[in-house]
Amino acid sequence: MRSDWWRRAVVYQVYIRSFADGDGDGIGDIAGIRARLPYLRELGVDAIWITPWYPSPMADGGYDVADYCAIDPRFGTLADAEALVREAHELGLRVLIDLVPNHTSDQHPWFRAALADGPESPARARYHFLDGRGPNGDEPPNNWPSVFGGPGWIRVREPDGSPGQWFLHVFAPEQPDLNWDNPEVRAEFEAILAFWLDRGVDGFRIDVAHAMVKEDGLPDLTPEQFEGVPLSREDHPHWDRPGVHEIHRSWRRVADRYDGGRVLIGEVGVEDPARLAQYLRPDELHAAFNFPFMATPWSAVALRGIINDTLDAHREVGATPTWVLSNHDATRHVTRLGRPYTGFRRRELDDVLATDLALGTRRARAAILLMLALPGCAYLYQGEELGLPEVEDLPVGLLEDPIWRRSGHTIRGRDGCRVPMPWGGDVPPFDFGPPGSTPWLPQPAAWRALTAEAEAADPGSMLSLYRAALRLRREHPAFRTEAFRWLPSPEGTLVFERGGGLRCAVNLSNRTIVPAPGRAPLVSSIGPDGDELPPDAAGWFETVA
Ligand code: NOJ
Numbered sequence: 001m002r003s004d005w006w007r008r009a010v011v012y013q014v015y016i017r018s019f020a021d022g023d024g025d026g027i028g029d030i031a032g033i034r035a036r037l038p039y040l041r042e043l044g045v046d047a048i049w050i051t052p053w054y055p056s057p058m059a060d061g062g063y064d065v066a067d068y069c070a071i072d073p074r075f076g077t078l079a080d081a082e083a084l085v086r087e088a089h090e091l092g093l094r095v096l097i098d099l100v101p102n103h104t105s106d107q108h109p110w111f112r113a114a115l116a117d118g119p120e121s122p123a124r125a126r127y128h129f130l131d132g133r134g135p136n137g138d139e140p141p142n143n144w145p146s147v148f149g150g151p152g153w154i155r156v157r158e159p160d161g162s163p164g165q166w167f168l169h170v171f172a173p174e175q176p177d178l179n180w181d182n183p184e185v186r187a188e189f190e191a192i193l194a195f196w197l198d199r200g201v202d203g204f205r206i207d208v209a210h211a212m213v214k215e216d217g218l219p220d221l222t223p224e225q226f227e228g229v230p231l232s233r234e235d236h237p238h239w240d241r242p243g244v245h246e247i248h249r250s251w252r253r254v255a256d257r258y259d260g261g262r263v264l265i266g267e268v269g270v271e272d273p274a275r276l277a278q279y280l281r282p283d284e285l286h287a288a289f290n291f292p293f294m295a296t297p298w299s300a301v302a303l304r305g306i307i308n309d310t311l312d313a314h315r316e317v318g319a320t321p322t323w324v325l326s327n328h329d330a331t332r333h334v335t336r337l338g339r340p341y342t343g344f345r346r347r348e349l350d351d352v353l354a355t356d357l358a359l360g361t362r363r364a365r366a367a368i369l370l371m372l373a374l375p376g377c378a379y380l381y382q383g384e385e386l387g388l389p390e391v392e393d394l395p396v397g398l399l400e401d402p403i404w405r406r407s408g409h410t411i412r413g414r415d416g417c418r419v420p421m422p423w424g425g426d427v428p429p430f431d432f433g434p435p436g437s438t439p440w441l442p443q444p445a446a447w448r449a450l451t452a453e454a455e456a457a458d459p460g461s462m463l464s465l466y467r468a469a470l471r472l473r474r475e476h477p478a479f480r481t482e483a484f485r486w487l488p489s490p491e492g493t494l495v496f497e498r499g500g501g502l503r504c505a506v507n508l509s510n511r512t513i514v515p516a517p518g519r520a521p522l523v524s525s526i527g528p529d530g531d532e533l534p535p536d537a538a539g540w541f542e543t544v545a
Contacts, residue, residue, distance in 0.1 A: 003261035005094065006203075006286055006377060007320045008479065009046040010470060011265075013381045015328045016051050016075060017061065017440065018420040021433030026440045028420065028432075030076035034084050036423075037091055039452065043385060043463075044470030047094035049205045049265070051328060053081065057107050059174035060148075060402055061328070061418070063098075063207060064105035068192045078199075085200045094202035096265065101189050101247075102211040103175040111176050114167075118159050126185055127176050128168035128214065129156075141166050143220045144238065148172050149406030168218070170211065170238060172402040180212040180247065193254045203255065203263035209279065209288070210268045213243035240270050248284040263287070265322075273306075273313035280319030287377055290322045294330060297343035298363055300492045300508040307374065307494075311484065314376070321376035325367055326384050332417045335390035337363035359536070361387050365465055365525035366506055366538035370494065372469045373504035373540060375482045380466075383421055386450045387462035390416040391441070398441060419443055424453030460527065468523045472540065476522075478502030489515065501544030507533045516541035 014033055022031025030053065040048060052062035055072045062072070071081050088095045104111055113123035119131075130141040132155060140153035147170060154173045158164035168177045178185050193204065215237035225236055248264070255262045266288040268279050273292060279285050296306045314321045325333045330344050338360025364387060371378055394415055396404070401413030420439040422430035428443045429435075430451050448454070455463035473479050483499030492509025502522075505515030512534045520529050521539035533539055 003259070005046060005261050006263045006265075008375075008377060009094070010044070010372070010378045010380065010473065011047045011049055011096065012040055012043070012045040013327060013379060014048050014050045015382055015418055016053055018418050018432075019382055020421065020423065021429075021437060021439070024434040024437040025074065026433060026438050027074050029074065030071070030080040030084050032433075034080075034087055037084075037087055037093065040093060041091045042467070044467060044474060045093070045380065047096060047202065048088065049096040049379075050098065052098045052100060057105055057174065058400070059105070060172050061400070063100055064103070064107075064172065064175045065100050066105040066107040067109075068100075069195045082199055089200070095200075096203045096205050096263070097196060097201050098207060099189075099192070099204040100207040101178070101180075102208045103169065103171060103177050106174045106176055114176075115156060116159060119165055122184075124165075126179055126182050128179050128218065129165045130168075130218070132166050136163075137165075138163065141168075142218050143226060144168070144170065144218070145221075145226065146171060146173070146406060148402045149408070149411075168214075172406070174402075177214075178212070180214075180243075186247070186250065190250060190254050193251060194257075197255070197258045197262055202261065203265065203286070205265045205267065206251075206285070207267055208269065209248070209266035209285065210240045210244060210270055211238065212247055213241040214238045215241060240268075240275065245278065245281075245284060248279060252283055252285070265289070273309045274316075277313040277317045277319060280314065281317050287320055287322050289324050289327075289379060291324070291344075293371075294324050294326070294333075295344045297341065298337055298367075298508060299342075300494050300506075303370070303506075303508075304486070304494060311375070321374070322379060323371045323374050323376065324379040324381075325364075325371060326381040326417070327379070328381065328418055329414055330417065332381075332388060332390040333367065333384065334360045334364045334387050335392070336360065337367065355389075355392075357389055360389070361462070362525070362536045365462065366508075366536055368466065369469060369504065369523065369525055369538040369540060370506045372473055373496070373498065373502070375484050375498070381417075385463050385466040386422070386452060386455055388419075388422075388447070388450060391419045391444060392416055394419070394441060400440075415441060422447040422451040424451045465523070465525065469540075472523055476500065476502060489513070497543070501542055503541045503543045504538065505533055505541065506538040507535055510535050515539070516543055519543065 017028050019028040020032025020036045022029050053075045054065045055067045056062045056064050071078050085095050110126050117123040131137050133139040144152040146152045153166040155166045156164050169175050219237050263286040266285040268288040270276050293306050296302045310321050338356040399415050401415050403411050403413030419441045420432040424431040426448045429439050432439050455461035478498040478500035481499035487495045489495035494506040495515050497503050507513050512532050514531050519541045521541050524539035526537045
């Protein structure tokens with residue numbers, strides 16, 4: 001396998017709790033993933049990224065890690081994980097796992113020791129413990145909020161029972177932030193990387209890779225920064241601090257000790273493509289998710305702009321661009337694209353928007369042809385290949401996302417894009433688990449039409465479209481180069497050419513266009529024949545004889 005595989009790869013995100021349940025407890029697991037590897041191979045992806053599989057109290061779906069070098073018993077064992085990596089490799093699939101360095105679980109032995117050992121102890125120095133403000137220390141040390149709502153600090157009781165110091169949690173209270181000024185923390189994470197690289201994983205997706213370093217003295221956010229959370233700004237005291245780059249360099253040195261193309265992919269939440277590119281300098285991360293692309297509304301002008309900005313910024317540092325439409329934190333794009341506002345934005349705004357799912361599905365078919373035709377790497381989120389919509393009517397009693405709790409039950413949060421996969425059959429659990437098992441979130445009855453089994457048998461399905469596009473992406477010479485150039489096209493449309501005479505056309509206008517007269521598309525979002533593209537459709541055309 002090539003060591004620069006990641007420059008053009010298609011990576012499939014496995015949200016482990018919801019992918020496939022091998023043992024019938026209602027929660028996805030490693031056995032489930034192993035059983036579905038042939039499906040992923042047939043889909044035509046190059047790699048999978050598995051969301052956290054470590055022992056965790058699941059206060060934030062596994063992003064609260066209690067032990068970084070073990071597997072949660074609900075998901076399997078370390079031996080199962082090793083077998084999965086081996087089997088994936090045998091099928092030509094790479095395996096990336098999730099590294100969560102900004103915070104641990106509050107059940108991690110380090111945090112338990114920090115609580116037990118009290119102020120000034122070495123155990124506390126691994127986290128951000130501070131005395132409170134105010135005469136009795138009963139106000140938080142600063143005004144930083146939690147991303148999930150409410151203040152970013154919790155006051156602890158000291159071992160003698162007295163009200164004590166406060167600890168920082170930029171995410172949920174069960175996710176205390178590590179202190180990355182502490183050399184012990186740095187050494188520990190280098191050891192964790194090596195632990196998994198030794199077990200054959202091909203790399204890591206790094207959670208909030210712009211978050212670890214905090215400004216000295218933890219100064220208050222300005223009113224403007226406070227309003228902007230979670231925006232990243234140059235002078236922000238805890239997002240995108242310059243010191244974070246040294247951490248990535250140290251991890252790159254670890255990854256480079258191993259052969260076979262081991263990679264670091266950052267979840268870097270910075271909006272400015274030029275700042276994002278700084279994480280992708282040759283001695284830092286290999287790639288980062290392109291969230292500005294995901295957030296861009298369905299508009300030719302806006303998409304052209306972000307595509308240009310992305311290509312320019314990545315070219316500057318010799319990095320590979322990436323593209324993504326959905327993940328386990330975002331409203332599923334079939335739903336998003338069927339709403340009056342089609343970009344991705346803060347979830348509290350979502351509930352008020354009406355959704356036209358037929359329109360969203362039509363656009364999603366066009367959007368994936370756009371995304372897969374762009375140079376670089378593409379990230380798919382499980383279920384998007386089936387056209388799954390966001391589930392917007394989950395019973396509130398079942399919601400697990402800390403956002404629901406922390407928002408005082410005003411924002412439903414991210415569970416609607418995490419509903420377990422429908423694989424086959426006519427009734428839940430749709431082969432997610434064995435018959436009679438109950439998935440941890442209920443699947444809509446209407447998903448009987450969206451199972452992998454039903455869609456595999458239908459040449460017009462979303463799954464068939466993904467398979468066809470991924471096959472062409474693997475086989476067509478156009479995708480072996482980085483070549484890309486825009487062609488003149490009517491207002492409201494995007495038409496570009498890759499090397500080897502492949503033209504991608506996307507029609508976001510309200511008129512039919514003919515992007516390659518007399519040529520039938522190799523693949524199209526609306527069906528195989530004819531040279532016309534109606535509104536909200538896309539196609540790939542071969543333009544050399
Ligand atoms: C980003 C992850 O994708 C998200 O699911 C999680 O809640 C936060 N980081 C905190 O770890």
